[in-house]
Structures are given as structure tokens and as C-alpha cells.
Amino acid sequence: MKICLAQTEPVAGNIAANIQDHLSKVREAIDQSADFIIFSELSLTGYEPEMVKDLALDLEDSRLDEFQTLSDTHNIIICIGAPTKADNGVHISLIIIKPHQVRSLYAKQYLHADELPYFVAGPKQAGIIKAEKTISLAICYELTIPAHCETAKQNESEIYIASVAKTVNGVARNNPRLSEIAKTYEIPVLMCNCVGEFDGNIGGGQSGVWDLEGKLTTNLDKLQTGILIYQVP
Incomplete structure (x- = not known):
């Protein structure tokens, strides 16, 4: 199985521009025969908490249709970071697009204290x-x-993937934790981050892969957009 980490530079609040960039990354992944591609936290809007009420999507949003077509045609699973509408507010979600299936999402269950004023x-x-x-x-x-x-x-996961929005310092703080998860559970651990400005910060990039021994085996740099392809052993 080939997994693709898509390291993008989201344009704050500009869903249309970000969709075009995401589609480009998906096509790059398809060209490299990837089976799965994931983007960073809130990649479709940028990590901009004060904007999310106006930007939140639902799963039926027609702007996602082209992703569904690519998924159906090329048999690729696509996970896009986006704020999504909930009955009681807005979720931080990964929208999951599978070939020939109804769209679904994974909504962030554990929120940082700074996120509580904006998300549920x-x-x-x-x-x-x-x-x-x-x-x-x-x-x-x-x-x-x-x-x-x-x-x-408990669910016998074979791969652990974290979609994040972190600064350079945030990446440095969390890399040991990613290594620990890999060693403790003896599974590869992947992290997908963004670059560029977000919420008054600068994304630290360095999307990467940790092996079963907790060693960082490959990663992107802290400034450039791009994709990283990981062939699961």
C-alpha cells in the first residue's frame, strides 16, 4: 500500500484556491500510484479558528465532487482537513472520500484548550x-x-497517521511523541503538516514517517510544499 502525505500551504479562508491546490496534489499522488492521500489539519480552509463559522462544510458540499470523481476513477482514498458543520457547532474534521462510497468524516475528539471557544x-x-x-x-x-x-x-491498527497544523517548535516538541507511539505499538507512524502562515503562526512542515523502532526515516522540509510517498512494508 502506498500512502501519500500532502504538505500544502493553505490560503487562509480561500476554499476555492485550496481546492485547486488539493486536486493538484491528489493528481500527483495518482501519478505515483498512491492508494491513500492525507492533508494537514483544516487544510481546505487553513487553520483559522476565527473564520470557521463562515467556512464550515457539510459532506454533501458539491465542491467536493471532483475529489469523489478522482477517488472513483483511480481507486484512491482521500482525507481532507476541513471544518464541518455539527448540530452544536463546528468540528475539526478529516473528510474521508472513498471510491464509490458515501463520504464520511472523522471529527477531532480531543480539543486543545485554545480550540474550545471555536470548536466542539x-x-x-x-x-x-x-x-x-x-x-x-x-x-x-x-x-x-x-x-x-x-x-x-484495540482496533488492531497497522498504521497511525496524524494530520496536524504545527509550527517548527511544535514539530520539535511532538516528534519524540510520534517516535514513542511507533516504538510502543510497533507500527509505522506518519505525520502530515502544513507550511506558510496560519492563525498568526508559521507552519513548520517536516511531514514525515517513523518506523517500528521509532526512527524518523524520511520527511519533507520545513518551508516547501510537496508530497511524500510511503510504501508500507
Whole structure:
């Protein structure tokens, strides 16, 4: 199974521009025969909490249709970071687009204190994608929560992927945790981050892969957009 990490530079609040960039990255992944592609936290809008009420999507949004067509045609699973509408507010979500299936989402269950004024926690769910391999999804702060990783273990996950929006310093703080997860559960761990400005900060990039021994085996740099393809052993 080939997994693609898409490191983008979201344009704050500009869904139309970000969709075009996302589609370009999906096509790059298809050209490299990827089976799965994931984007960073809130990649479709940028991580901009003060804008989310006006930007939140629902799963039936027609602007997602072209992603569905690419998924159906090329048999690729696409996970896009976006704020989504909830009955009681807005979720931080990964919209999951599978070939010839109804769209679904994984909503962030564990919110950082800074997010509480803007977002509501998602329902308790495993965040599991069943594909050629069993993939467990995490969104940023969740990777620091032991219970989240334990759920992944209980569901016999074979790969753990964190979609994040972190600065250079944030990446440095969390890399040891990603390494720890890989070693503890003996599964590859992947992290997909953004670059460029977001919410008054600068994305630190460095999307990468940790092996079963917790070693960072490959990553992108901290400034450039691009894709990283990981062939699961």
C-alpha cells in the first residue's frame, strides 16, 4: 500500500484556491500510484479558528465532487482537513472520500484548550479506515492523548497517521511523541503538516514517517510544499 502525505500551504479562508491546490496534489499522488492521500489539519480552509463559522462544510458540499470523481476513477482514498458543520457547532474534521462510497468524516475528539471557544469535540469514534491496511487517524493534539493511541491498538491498527497544523517548535516538541507511539505499538507512524502562515503562526512542515523502532526515516522540509510517498512494508 502506498500512502501519500500532502504538505500544502493553505490560503487562509480561500476554499476555492485550496481546492485547486488539493486536486493538484491528489493528481500527483495518482501519478505515483498512491492508494491513500492525507492533508494537514483544516487544510481546505487553513487553520483559522476565527473564520470557521463562515467556512464550515457539510459532506454533501458539491465542491467536493471532483475529489469523489478522482477517488472513483483511480481507486484512491482521500482525507481532507476541513471544518464541518455539527448540530452544536463546528468540528475539526478529516473528510474521508472513498471510491464509490458515501463520504464520511472523522471529527477531532480531543480539543486543545485554545480550540474550545471555536470548536466542539467530535463523537467518540475509533477513527479507523479499513483499506489494504488498517489505518488509525489522529488530528494534531490527539496524538498526545494516551487513550487515543490505546483505541488504535484495540482496533488492531497497522498504521497511525496524524494530520496536524504545527509550527517548527511544535514539530520539535511532538516528534519524540510520534517516535514513542511507533516504538510502543510497533507500527509505522506518519505525520502530515502544513507550511506558510496560519492563525498568526508559521507552519513548520517536516511531514514525515517513523518506523517500528521509532526512527524518523524520511520527511519533507520545513518551508516547501510537496508530497511524500510511503510504501508500507
